[in-house]
Amino acid sequence: MQHELLFKPSFAMAKFHLEPGESIIVEAGSMVGMSPNMTIKTSIGGTRQGFFGKFFNFLIALVRKFLGGESMFFNTYVPTGGPGAVWVAPGMVGDMVAVPLSAGMCLIIQPGSFVASTPGIVLKTRWGGLKSILGREGAFLLEASGDGMLWVNSYGGVKEIQVDGAFICDTGHMVCFDSSLNYRLRMAGKGMLTAFKSGEGLVFEFSGRGRLWLQSRNLSTLVSWITPALPR
């Protein structure tokens, strides 16, 4: 499979060129265009088998949709009778990045940032805990593991940071990170007053070794900027 990222960084779009037998898993609703020989299979995701397993997969899909800010469904694109191409773009303005994963590695992704993955990647919905809710990243995060490639999108540009030791980022700017990193939520400065005065509020403090991706814009800032301009 060949892939290409076009129109970086403002309006990134990915083009996947698939040979017969290859496939790509894409977030529902992200397809821009495709060759006519592409077939699309829609699934709710999850790996559990059997009746109860499938029911559990369905519940997880509901959680992902209503609490995780992701789609309930994933689409798998497979070319038939020759090679084919599919173009994919996220809903948000901004960049995309290809993240390679190898067996035993795990990536944790903020809700809404998953775009596509190769079939070797397993996606799970993970309880983010109180720190994720208070950090306004939603109660559930997406966890990707396995061997392959994953594409995530950001609001604004995306920057990879090699964390070795400790690193602090604003909660609204976090895109994804290796699960080898530990993170905790804390106030930006010392004490409530600094957190309030600095305009930074809550931050994530990462520690350990691993990769962290940040986005150059913050969605809640956009919302608070648009809100006063809305008609009454």
Next chain:
Amino acid sequence: MEIKLEYRPAYSMATVNLNPGESFRAESGAMVGMSAELEMETSSRTQKGGVLKGLARKLLTGESFFLNTFHARTVPGHVMLAPANVGDLVLHDLNGELLVQSTCYVGSEPSIDIQTKLGGFKNFFGGRGFFMLKAVGKGPLLLSAFGAILEVDVTEPFIIDTGHLVAFEPTLDFKIRRVGSWFSTFFSGEGLVCHFTGRGKLWIQSRNPGEFGGIVGPMLPPR
């Protein structure tokens, strides 16, 4: 007339330089700045037709009722135009016809006729309203996109999501089709797609306004 595009692709802006006797027509609200020597005329109509046609344009396509025409009478001047959305502009040298997604029109040479074309059920099911604009004539035509613009030379059938359509040449034919099985049509988030056949050029925007609204909208406070 000379048109220059700057700040592409995110915050694109067009500067139209007019020589004496030339004019340029633009979507109302698109003007950023202009030389004081230019004269601006606001009309409620396209080239042919009248108030009714202007009203039809407003109600049916979501485009504005008014169009502004900038005239350079005796001295040259320039007008700067920018679309409402972040995204790219495309300058198309029209010679004949072009079908344009109604919200993508920014401006054109005044002799170009902008017609509201009944798209029929085809467009309705594509989720883009009933109407598209049909630009007919010869001269520069300025279109905007939400995101970057991908120009596709269609030689074999090509499928696109309806929300990403900007414009296409009339030599292309399109049908609205299901994306796959009925299950996929309802749950894939893709629904119905445009299946283009024939030969010609097709312009696609890299972002979908509806999808963007779906992300930001739920975060806004209720009115």
